[in-house]
Amino acid sequence: xxxxxxxxxxxxxxxxxxxxxxxxxxxxxxxxxxxxxxxxxxxxxxxxxxxxxxxxxxxxxxxxxxxxxxxxxxxxxx
Numbered sequence: 001x002x003x004x005x006x007x008x009x010x011x012x013x014x015x016x017x018x019x020x021x022x023x024x025x026x027x028x029x030x031x032x033x034x035x036x037x038x039x040x041x042x043x044x045x046x047x048x049x050x051x052x053x054x055x056x057x058x059x060x061x062x063x064x065x066x067x068x069x070x071x072x073x074x075x076x077x078x
Contacts, residue, residue: 005030005039013037
């Protein structure tokens with residue numbers, strides 16, 4: 001099922017897709033709740049996250065701060 005909204009094609013409702021040609025936002029999703037359909041853009045263009053494998057000291061410190069701030073269960077080792 002292909003859905004088109006504002007000149008963009010989506011593979012379906014509530015399925016995010018990358019938008020590399022958009023000037024500011026990196027992803028878009030065509031959200032549907034009941035009869036309401038909305039185009040939602042999110043994410044900063046060009047940002048690369050480290051995920052679960054931080055390599056630089058700055059990324060490791062960022063992850064450590066996140067876990068401390070949110071009192072997360074799976075605390076990083078270091």
